[in-house]
Amino acid sequence: MLKIENLHATVAGNEILKGIDLEVGKGEVHAIMGPNGSGKSTLSNVLVGNPNYTVTEGKITFQGKDLLSLPPEDRSHEGIFLSFQYPVEIPGVSMVNFMRTAVNEHRAYKGLAPLAANEFLKLMREKRALVGLDGKLANRSVNEGFSGGEKKRNEIFQMAMLEPVLSILDETDSGLDIDALRVVAEGVNKLHTSDNSVIVITHYQRLLDYIKPDVVHVLYNGRIVKTAGPELALELEEKGYDWLKE
Amino acid sequence: MSNGFVKQIAEEKYKYGFTTDVDTDIIQHGLNEDVIRQISSRKAEPDWLLDFRLKAYAYWLTQTCPKWAHLDIPEIDYQSISYYADPTRRAKGPQTLEEIDPEVMKTFDKLGIPLEERLALSGNTAVDAVMDSVSVKTTFKERLAEKGIIFCSISEAVRNHPELVRKYLGSVVSYRDNFFAALNSAVFSDGSFVYIPKGVRCPMELSTYFRINAAGTGQFERTLIVADDDSYVSYLEGCTAPMRDENQLHAAIVEIVVLDRAEVKYSTVQNWYPGDEKGQGGVFNFVTKRGHCRGEGSKISWTQVETGSAITWKYPSCVLSGDNSVGEFYSVAVTNNYQQADTGTKMIHLGRNTRSTIISKGISAGHSSNAYRGLVKVGEKAEGARNYSQCDSLLLGDKCGAHTFPYMDIHNETAVVEHEATTSKISEEQLFYCNQRGIKTEDAIGLIVNGYAKEVLNKLPMEFAVEAQKLLSVSLEGSVG
Numbered sequence: 001m002l003k004i005e006n007l008h009a010t011v012a013g014n015e016i017l018k019g020i021d022l023e024v025g026k027g028e029v030h031a032i033m034g035p036n037g038s039g040k041s042t043l044s045n046v047l048v049g050n051p052n053y054t055v056t057e058g059k060i061t062f063q064g065k066d067l068l069s070l071p072p073e074d075r076s077h078e079g080i081f082l083s084f085q086y087p088v089e090i091p092g093v094s095m096v097n098f099m100r101t102a103v104n105e106h107r108a109y110k111g112l113a114p115l116a117a118n119e120f121l122k123l124m125r126e127k128r129a130l131v132g133l134d135g136k137l138a139n140r141s142v143n144e145g146f147s148g149g150e151k152k153r154n155e156i157f158q159m160a161m162l163e164p165v166l167s168i169l170d171e172t173d174s175g176l177d178i179d180a181l182r183v184v185a186e187g188v189n190k191l192h193t194s195d196n197s198v199i200v201i202t203h204y205q206r207l208l209d210y211i212k213p214d215v216v217h218v219l220y221n222g223r224i225v226k227t228a229g230p231e232l233a234l235e236l237e238e239k240g241y242d243w244l245k246e
Numbered sequence: 247m248s249n250g251f252v253k254q255i256a257e258e259k260y261k262y263g264f265t266t267d268v269d270t271d272i273i274q275h276g277l278n279e280d281v282i283r284q285i286s287s288r289k290a291e292p293d294w295l296l297d298f299r300l301k302a303y304a305y306w307l308t309q310t311c312p313k314w315a316h317l318d319i320p321e322i323d324y325q326s327i328s329y330y331a332d333p334t335r336r337a338k339g340p341q342t343l344e345e346i347d348p349e350v351m352k353t354f355d356k357l358g359i360p361l362e363e364r365l366a367l368s369g370n371t372a373v374d375a376v377m378d379s380v381s382v383k384t385t386f387k388e389r390l391a392e393k394g395i396i397f398c399s400i401s402e403a404v405r406n407h408p409e410l411v412r413k414y415l416g417s418v419v420s421y422r423d424n425f426f427a428a429l430n431s432a433v434f435s436d437g438s439f440v441y442i443p444k445g446v447r448c449p450m451e452l453s454t455y456f457r458i459n460a461a462g463t464g465q466f467e468r469t470l471i472v473a474d475d476d477s478y479v480s481y482l483e484g485c486t487a488p489m490r491d492e493n494q495l496h497a498a499i500v501e502i503v504v505l506d507r508a509e510v511k512y513s514t515v516q517n518w519y520p521g522d523e524k525g526q527g528g529v530f531n532f533v534t535k536r537g538h539c540r541g542e543g544s545k546i547s548w549t550q551v552e553t554g555s556a557i558t559w560k561y562p563s564c565v566l567s568g569d570n571s572v573g574e575f576y577s578v579a580v581t582n583n584y585q586q587a588d589t590g591t592k593m594i595h596l597g598r599n600t601r602s603t604i605i606s607k608g609i610s611a612g613h614s615s616n617a618y619r620g621l622v623k624v625g626e627k628a629e630g631a632r633n634y635s636q637c638d639s640l641l642l643g644d645k646c647g648a649h650t651f652p653y654m655d656i657h658n659e660t661a662v663v664e665h666e667a668t669t670s671k672i673s674e675e676q677l678f679y680c681n682q683r684g685i686k687t688e689d690a691i692g693l694i695v696n697g698y699a700k701e702v703l704n705k706l707p708m709e710f711a712v713e714a715q716k717l718l719s720v721s722l723e724g725s726v727g
Contacts, residue, residue, distance in 0.1 A: 048682050051674075076684035088679040091670070092697030101693055102683040109684070141697070142679075158683060 001026045001197055002166055007058035009046045015056070016042040018222035024166070027194040031208055031233060032201045034219035035241045040201045041085060043219070044170045048082045049075050063165065076102075077109035079165030079196075083155040083172050090142035095154075098142045099124065099161055106162060127160040131187040149180035156187040167191075168199045173207040185210030205237035218244055262486035262517065266353040270378065270460045271332040276325045279303065282432055285330050289401050289435075292408060302421035302431030309425045315559055315588035316617040316649050320493075322530065327495055329433040331378035331460040350377060353457065372397055374438040374454045378463055381436040386450065395479075396441040397452055400468050403439035410441055414472050418501035418538045418565070426497040426532040426559075430466050434499065437467035442477035442508070451707055453482035458518070458529065464495035471501070473508035475541065480511040482710055486518065486554070493556060494519075497532045506541030506568070511549070513706050514562075515714055518554035520721075525584025525613075528556025535562035539571035539597075547574040548591065549705040551714040553721040556585060561619065563592035566600035566628075573602040576702040578714075580695075580721045581614030581646070590620035590651075595631035595661070604635040607699045610646035611722055617649040624661040631661045639669045640698050642691070642722065670698075692719035 002024040009017040016039045024030050034040050045053045047060070049072035060067040067075060090098065103123075104114040115123070124138060131153045143151050152172055159167055169188065173181055188211055192198055200211055208216075208230070216232040217224045218241070225244050226232065273284055282303055286296040311319060333350055354375050372386035374397065381399030390397050396407060403411050421431035438454040458465045473479055483500075496518060502510050512535075521528025531554075537546035548562040564573025575591035593602035602622070610616040616639070624631045639648035650667050672694055680690035695718050696703065703711050 050678055072678065072681035073684050073686050076682055082682050084679065084682075088673075088675045090676050090679070090694060090697070092700065093693050094697070097693065097697070098680075098683070098685075101685050101689060102680075105684045105686065105689065162683065 003061040031213035081164035085171040087151040096138040148175040306428035331463040394443040434468035437469040440471040444474045448479040469500040475506040500535040502537035504544040509545040514550040521556040531555035533560040541568040545572040549576045552579040558587040569597040578699040581616040583612040585614045588617040592621040595624040595628040599630040611642040615647040619651040621653040623655040
């Protein structure tokens with residue numbers, strides 16, 4: 001489904017990714033772990049085409065397409081979703097308008113007519129229930145005045161609405177207490193099927209107690225230095241990252 | 247700054263920029279007493295009106311263009327402009343449909359303003375269509391007349407209802423009010439006249455559509471609305487002009503008189519040609535709009551969406567003389583490329599328990615400059631006056647400017663005056679967040695701008711609101727740099 005080959009990327013002229021190779025198959029859950037500054041967030045931003053990140057070398061193939069040639073909105077249309085580490089507030093734009101625009105642009109890309117208002121609202125209600133967001137959400141502005149936990153739940157809600165093929169969860173656990181973490185993780189698990197894949201980017205093991213990875217990678221200094229099964233996460237929890245830095 | 251969003255500044259899509267080839271009677275360029283007499287005689291005006299014009303002209307000669315606005319106004323050569331252009335075949339004002347030049351009819355069709363009543367917008371809007379200096383057609387006149395409502399061009403009102411025009415013309419905006427008001431009073435051509443009799447609620451929206459067509463001319467329309475006791479009317483105004491390299495002058499006056507417990511809602515979508523992306527051409531829009539709440543509990547509500555014009559100088563105001571009268575001002579002003587706007591309002595509280603609300607939303611993009619200027623004045627006798635003002639500025643890019651100039655002049659200690667102001671910017675993070683959800687940058691800007699302006703857009707009548715929303719997005723196309 002996703003194949004990354006020899007990926008190099010820079011931010012403000014500094015090379016952060018120094019040759020990443022990674023393959024994610026259909027239905028798989030991959031965890032990418034690593035210390036601060038290892039390039040985890042850069043990798044997720046490059047995948048979704050954030051213009052602040054420049055790819056200098058390498059190739060990304062997503063479902064047979066050259067991902068790097070697509071603008072960010074088309075990567076979204078193709079089914080890539082990023083749950084932001086820091087979701088952005090958009091004052092004045094209600095969640096309902098925001099999601100309706102997003103859903104309808106996705107539909108237009110697939111050649112489908114826009115959803116009728118009542119169908120759309122029904123869809124909102126269904127998906128909201130999944131992450132336990134209340135009904136007032138629809139009228140609130142995007143992320144404005146949301147608590148940290150609400151913002152993360154709102155990300156998973158949007159993921160549910162857009163039904164991505166590949167979801168990237170960038171430090172979704174940061175800033176969440178244990179209850180919020182459980183709700184968010186349960187939402188992700190409900191959405192995960194044998195047809196879609198998830199990349200979980202995290203510092204800590206604790207999120208992986210709820211979202212079980214098939215494969216764990218350790219990213220260090222812009223490269224993947226170790227790949228193993230879920231037991232690797234536990235080992236990292238115990239030993240830290242230092243033993244991998246040689 | 248990243249270069250990811252840097253886009254070539256696209257040519258703004260101004261879809262009203264066409265010209266109409268129509269036989270137009272244009273009087274010679276220049277301004278002098280003789281020209282004013284010519285205008286007056288073409289319109290077969292009574293002496294008192296010619297006298298009014300000449301006094302205004304004499305006053306104008308003693309005045310100079312005001313310099314206090316946050317605008318860079320180039321020298322205007324008033325002798326190089328023609329002050330009267332008539333695209334109708336006969337010089338005697340509106341005609342039957344059959345008599346109107348088909349090209350003129352086509353123009354209004356193209357603008358989405360059909361002049362045949364059966365094709366009317368929503369079936370519930372009457373239109374006075376003005377091209378250059380002349381009213382071409384006013385629809386639904388007869389149906390409105392059944393209720394005693396007068397809706398016609400001001401030239402026709404001068405002929406058929408001279409007592410009303412004479413009583414109210416210049417009673418809200420004196421020709422001595424300012425430089426451009428004096429100019430308009432001297433040379434004004436067509437505009438609309440509305441009279442709503444006592445106790446009548448106007449059953450349809452009334453509207454005037456202004457179109458500048460002829461080159462080298464100015465448009466000087468004059469609108470007068472009188473709402474008698476316990477009446478109500480909602481009035482809409484729209485404006486467009488062709489794309490021309492030279493600037494065109496538009497100096498209008500709108501006067502509104504509201505009597506006891508009557509209400510006038512005045513909405514404008516101003517989309518004069520704004521000039522090209524380099525700042526070449528565009529309309530200079532110098533407008534004096536003022537309403538006078540003369541009675542107990544009178545109400546005036548101004549709503550404006552200003553997207554056009556190279557220069558906008560405009561302060562729709564309310565004089566609240568009547569006790570318990572209410573003034574409202576809701577504004578969205580967009581400037582892009584090299585447009586300049588200095589717009590706002592004056593709320594003059596004179597009566598007791600008068601209330602006013604000001605909501606101003608400025609949006610600046612490109613190299614433009616956008617200023618809000620507002621005065622809240624509370625007179626000595628205005629016990630219990632209240633004002634709430636909110637002035638927000640939204641910036642796109644880092645080469646534009648937004649300014650707020652609020653003035654307060656309070657002479658009664660019971661007054662409660664509140665002012666809030668914010669400045670925000672559409673950030674790249676917001677746009678990218680939208681992109682990641684599958685929303686294109688242009689659509690994301692539209693979404694954010696419309697969200698920002700919705701408090702004002704919600705005040706517009708339905709069909710207008712939809713148009714205005716589209717207009718906001720189009721005006722800002724190619725503005726992310």
